[in-house]
Amino acid sequence: xASAILIPVAVLGIMxxxxxxLLAFASKVFExxxxxxxxxxxxxxxxxxxxxxxxxxxxxxxxxxxKGEAPVNACPVGGAAVGAKIAEIMGTGNVAETxxxxxxxxxxxxxxxxxxxxxxxxxxxNEAMIASGGTKTCRFGCIGLGSCVAACDFDALTMGxxxxxxxxxxxxxxxGMCVKTCPKGIMNLIPKDQMIHVDxxxxxxxKIVRSACSNGCIACKACTKVCPTGAIxxxxxxxxxxxxxxxxxxxxxxxCPTGAIxxxxxxxxVNG
Amino acid sequence: MKILMILVAGVFVNNFILSKxxxxxxxxxxxxxxxxSVGMGIAVTFVMTMxxxxxxxxxxxxxxxxxxxxxxxxxxxxxxAALVQFVEMVIKKTSPALHQAMGVYLPLITTNCxxxxxxxxxxxxxxxxxxxxxNGAAGAIGYTLAIVLFxxxxxxxxLSDIPESLQGFPIALISSSLMAIAFLGFSGMI
Numbered sequence: 001x002a003s004a005i006l007i008p009v010a011v012l013g014i015m016x017x018x019x020x021x022l023l024a025f026a027s028k029v030f031e032x033x034x035x036x037x038x039x040x041x042x043x044x045x046x047x048x049x050x051x052x053x054x055x056x057x058x059x060x061x062x063x064x065x066x067k068g069e070a071p072v073n074a075c076p077v078g079g080a081a082v083g084a085k086i087a088e089i090m091g092t093g094n095v096a097e098t099x100x101x102x103x104x105x106x107x108x109x110x111x112x113x114x115x116x117x118x119x120x121x122x123x124x125x126n127e128a129m130i131a132s133g134g135t136k137t138c139r140f141g142c143i144g145l146g147s148c149v150a151a152c153d154f155d156a157l158t159m160g161x162x163x164x165x166x167x168x169x170x171x172x173x174x175x176g177m178c179v180k181t182c183p184k185g186i187m188n189l190i191p192k193d194q195m196i197h198v199d200x201x202x203x204x205x206x207k208i209v210r211s212a213c214s215n216g217c218i219a220c221k222a223c224t225k226v227c228p229t230g231a232i233x234x235x236x237x238x239x240x241x242x243x244x245x246x247x248x249x250x251x252x253x254x255x256c257p258t259g260a261i262x263x264x265x266x267x268x269x270v271n272g
Numbered sequence: 273m274k275i276l277m278i279l280v281a282g283v284f285v286n287n288f289i290l291s292k293x294x295x296x297x298x299x300x301x302x303x304x305x306x307x308x309s310v311g312m313g314i315a316v317t318f319v320m321t322m323x324x325x326x327x328x329x330x331x332x333x334x335x336x337x338x339x340x341x342x343x344x345x346x347x348x349x350x351x352x353a354a355l356v357q358f359v360e361m362v363i364k365k366t367s368p369a370l371h372q373a374m375g376v377y378l379p380l381i382t383t384n385c386x387x388x389x390x391x392x393x394x395x396x397x398x399x400x401x402x403x404x405x406x407n408g409a410a411g412a413i414g415y416t417l418a419i420v421l422f423x424x425x426x427x428x429x430x431l432s433d434i435p436e437s438l439q440g441f442p443i444a445l446i447s448s449s450l451m452a453i454a455f456l457g458f459s460g461m462i
Contacts, residue, residue, distance in 0.1 A: 008340050015334070015347065019354035023361075030361040032368075 037066045037089060044085045045075055050153050052076045052175030065090065076100070076189075077154075077173040100174040100189040102156065102167050107199035107215030107260060108141035109162035114212075119145075129183040138212035140202040142186050148178035169266045194243050196253060200260040203236040210258075217260040223252035275406050278399075280461065282410025288386040289418040290448075290455040295386030298377045299419055300444055308373040309423035313416030315363065315378065317409065319355050320387050324408025326351050327391040328401050348391050349382070356382045386415055418455075422448060 042062035049057040053074045055064055064070040065086060072090055073083030079099050116137045119128050125147035128134050134143040144163040156171035157178060165178075169192070178187040186201055198217060202209050206218030219237040224230075231245035232252060239261065241252075253263045288294045295316075302312040327348045335341055360378050364371045371378070381387060390411040394404040425447055434443050 007338055008343055011334060011338055011340060012343065012347065012350070015330070015350055019350060023354060023357050026358050026361055030365040032364050 035066050038062050040089050041065050041086055044078075044082055044089060046077050046082065048077055048153065048175075050077060050175045050177060052173075052177060077175045079174070099192040101169055101172050101192045102174060102176075102178050103188050103190045103197060104142065104165050104167060104186060105188050105197060105199055105201055106140075106142040106164060106184075106186045107262065108136060108138055108213045109160075109164050109215070110144075111162065112213050112215040113138050113141050124150075126181070126183050134184070136212070138202055138204075138209070138216065140184060140200075140204070141213060141216075142184065147181050147183075148187050151177045151181040153177065191243050194246070194248070195264045195266070196241065196246060196248050196250065196261060197264075198239050198241060198260055199262050200238065203238050205237055209237075215259050218258055220257060222255045222257065223261060226251045226255040275403065278403055278407050279410045282407055283414040283417060284455065284458040285461055286411075287414040287418055287455050287458075288389065288411050289415055290452040291459070292386075292389065293452075294389045295384045295415060298380060298384055299415075299422065299448070300441065301377045301380075302374060303419050303423040303426055303444075305373070306420065306423045306427055308370065309419045310416075311363075311367070311370045312374055312377065313412075313419055315359050315374070316381060316384065316387070316415050317412035319352065319359055319381055320390055320412035320415070321405060321409045322355050323348070323352050323387055323391050324394055324404045325401070326355070328394060328404045331395050344392065344395070345388070348388055352387050352391070353382045386411065418451070422451060425451070 039062075042059060045058040045062060047058050051057065053061045053070070053076060055061040055070065055074075058075075061070060061074060065072060065074060072086040073080065075082050075086075078085075113136050115135045117132060117135045119131065119135045121127050121131055123145050125134070125143040125145045128143050128145055133139055134141070136143065142164050144159075146157075146159045146165065148165050149157040149159055153175070154171050154173050156168045156173070157165050158168065160166040165187075174189050174192075176189055179189060181187070184201065190197055199215065200209075200213075200217035202213070202216050204212070206220065209216035209218050217237070217239050219234050219239065221234050221239075223232045223239050224234055228249060228251065229245045229247055231242045231247075232239055233242070234240075241261075248263075250263055252261045286292060289296065289299050298312060298316075303309050330347055330351060331344065335343060335347060340347075356379060359381070360371075363374070363378065390408050394407055397407075399407055426444060429443060429447065438446070
């Protein structure tokens with residue numbers, strides 16, 4: 001009776017061992033040399049596999065970095081700290097980059113921007129975008145259904161009580177998933193120490209902006225005149241700040257008649 | 273004569289993909305580009321032919337004398353898995369680009385039912401050693417023929433104006449079914 005169990009086990013076991021031994025031998029013959037830095041770089045990466053770097057996950061990024069196809073600081077989640085670590089592994093100098101943060105570039109909250117329609121579809125901005133380009137009168141404004149909040153893997157985004165998403169600077173890793181998700185291009189990555197930004201994306205003429213939102217940029221160009229460093233330009237009826245030139249003096253914030261340029265009071269921790 | 277019959281029957285009449293509907297996963301997965309489909313066809317040909325030979329030996333030298341016929345499926349899968357591992361090593365060494373292109377479908381030859389199907393059919397039809405190997409090779413050539421033809425069709429389809437709802441897999445499935453109907457014409461040959 002026992003042999004009825006033992007013989008099949010023995011036969012399969014021996015076959016398995018035999019094939020295993022053959023494969024082990026073959027793997028030595030057909031060995032492919034792999035760069036030993038890949039697993040080390042992979043270890044230094046955060047391992048969230050968020051895809052924020054544009055590669056198919058941390059493994060793919062590690063391989064690309066070792067091959068030299070991606071910069072050592074390509075991981076937006078790890079930021080400068082991980083970049084420095086990988087630079088050390090790769091033996092290259094650290095490419096310093098200012099840490100970034102996600103930012104909601106729309107001031108069209110429920111007080112400022114009226115709705116022109118109700119939306120009863122899925123609670124998803126891209127869905128609403130397909131249906132009618134969103135429900136706000138402003139074609140460029142935040143739809144407010146919170147797709148960016150859903151896309152955030154790090155709990156850094158919440159829906160504020162005024163109908164606009166709010167970024168938690170302590171949790172944001174600047175992975176950029178919200179930027180990719182937002183159908184209106186309202187989520188943007190800006191330098192972390194940049195407090196002043198234009199909270200409007202509307203390229204409409206001033207008159208139309210005025211009728212759609214009380215906080216919109218009406219392209220009056222008052223900010224370009226008042227800016228001491230010439231950091232602000234107005235293109236396509238929208239002011240934009242060159243963050244490299246901006247000294248954050250705040251003159252434009254005071255001058256802006258609609259409040260489209262705002263100065264945030266977020267606490268910056270420059271911890272790398 | 274019987275060898276020739278098995279060859280023709282395996283390639284055309286009992287084509288594994290288009291008349292037995294085995295191995296559809298990789299047939300749809302790797303047929304986007306002609307080049308990778310040829311590579312996949314060669315890999316499957318190697319695995320199927322070798323598997324036919326080895327499983328014949330396993331069946332008649334190990335399983336039958338020990339009265340372990342009921343272990344057929346697991347023993348055959350063991351053989352196929354080992355072969356696939358071997359093929360993967362060879363391809364990784366010789367052609368990294370092909371390895372990249374075939375991706376997950378290469379290890380999936382392990383679970384490609386066409387390979388297990390041909391080995392079990394060999395035993396069921398009580399073929400001798402040579403006939404088993406020929407049947408395995410014929411089945412694999414039939415697989416290669418189908419996937420290469422289909423890859424050609426899909427490359428042409430990339431350029432054509434397909435209704436949005438049919439793009440991708442729907443149109444691929446429809447055209448493969450039309451190919452299957454065409455291959456039905458061979459059924460009267462033998």
